[in-house]
Amino acid sequence: MKNFRLFKTNDYEELSIQSARVFSGAVLSKPNGTFGFATGSTPEGMYKELVRLSNEGLVLFSGITAFNLDEYYPIAPSDEQSYSYFMAKKFFDLVGVPLSKRNIPGANNDPKIDCDLYEEKLASGDLIEMQILGIGTNGHIGFNEPSDTFPGRTHLVRLAESTIKSNAKFFKHPADVPKSAITMGVGTIMMAKRILLMVSGEAKAEILRDALTGPITPLVPASALQLHRNVTIVVDKAAAKYL
Ligand code: PGA
Numbered sequence: 001m002k003n004f005r006l007f008k009t010n011d012y013e014e015l016s017i018q019s020a021r022v023f024s025g026a027v028l029s030k031p032n033g034t035f036g037f038a039t040g041s042t043p044e045g046m047y048k049e050l051v052r053l054s055n056e057g058l059v060l061f062s063g064i065t066a067f068n069l070d071e072y073y074p075i076a077p078s079d080e081q082s083y084s085y086f087m088a089k090k091f092f093d094l095v096g097v098p099l100s101k102r103n104i105p106g107a108n109n110d111p112k113i114d115c116d117l118y119e120e121k122l123a124s125g126d127l128i129e130m131q132i133l134g135i136g137t138n139g140h141i142g143f144n145e146p147s148d149t150f151p152g153r154t155h156l157v158r159l160a161e162s163t164i165k166s167n168a169k170f171f172k173h174p175a176d177v178p179k180s181a182i183t184m185g186v187g188t189i190m191m192a193k194r195i196l197l198m199v200s201g202e203a204k205a206e207i208l209r210d211a212l213t214g215p216i217t218p219l220v221p222a223s224a225l226q227l228h229r230n231v232t233i234v235v236d237k238a239a240a241k242y243l
Contacts, residue, residue: 001213001243004225005232008240012200015236016045019132019198022232024050024059026130026194032063036131036189037091038142039068039083041169042198043132047091054095061095067122068104069133069142070183073111073156077104081171081178105154105182115154115182122154122188131192135199138162139207139220143183150218152187156180186224194230197222202238209242 007022009015023046027035037043053059068083077084084104092102105118122128133141138160144151145160158180159167168174189195199208211222212233218224225231235243 002226004212006243007232007234008243009234009236011236012045015198015200015234016049019043019046019196019234020049020053022196022234023130023132024053026196027059027061027064030129031060032065033129034065034067034126036128036184036192037066037068037087038132038134039070039086040134042134042200044090046132046198051091051094061097064097065101065125066092066097066103067128067184068102069131069189070181071105072178073180073182075178077106081176105184111156111182115156118154118182118184119188122184122191128192130194130196131189133189133195133197133222133225135197135204135207135211135222136160136163137166137203137207139211139222141186141189141222141225143181144186144189144221146219146221148218150187150221150224151183151185153185154182154188155185156182186218186221190224190228194232195225195228197225197231197233199233199235199239201236202241204239205241208235208239212243 007018009018071083075082106114138146143157164177167177171177210220216223216226
């Protein structure tokens with residue numbers, strides 16, 4: 001396997017604590033830096049641990065600028081299923097990231113305009129110091145679903161059926177899962193100086209092996225990470241089954 005920095009942990013709790021250590025280390029070394037955030041069930045435990053570290057005064061998040069990977073489209077930021085709401089309630093509000101420094105791809109205008117604006121905002125600031133990532137069971141990163149090419153920049157995407165199925169767990173009715181989203185492109189993600197990939201559970205074990213050791217192909221979008229020079233991976237035992 002390529003020269004990733006790999007932390008194997010026993011279970012989800014250890015994975016959350018280890019990921020929080022890696023991420024807070026990056027924030028401590030750049031307290032006014034730009035950081036990339038992700039939603040979903042995998043990073044929830046890490047956010048809890050980061051909130052604890054923040055409450056104890058061990059790491060401050062009030063100076064950072066935040067950019068999120070993706071957001072459903074269309075969805076209102078006040079919608080409880082939106083990633084804006086997730087980030088506010090589970091992290092930003094609790095650690096004091098100012099509203100003006102929270103960036104989530106929005107759908108206020110034409111989605112094309114929103115995507116271009118997001119890229120412009122990203123390009124006008126510092127590079128992302130560390131981008132948090134999960135992986136989908138189909139190998140997606142952000143909402144870059146398997147396809148014929150690696151999508152470069154922030155774009156509107158139609159969600160894969162497997163993603164809609166995976167995310168149905170967060171909704172009352174499976175039919176409520178939005179069918180589209182705005183996501184940073186694989187190229188946008190690859191611009192980050194460092195990447196923190198978190199993977200938990202046996203359901204991700206096979207795709208994780210394919211992404212890290214298989215061919216680099218847009219059919220497994222996470223395989224692009226083999227081309228990045230600074231990826232830290234934190235896995236639990238179940239996800240590391242085939243590594
Ligand atoms: P999950 O999603 O953390 O809810 O498994 C990860 C992803 O789809 O990137």
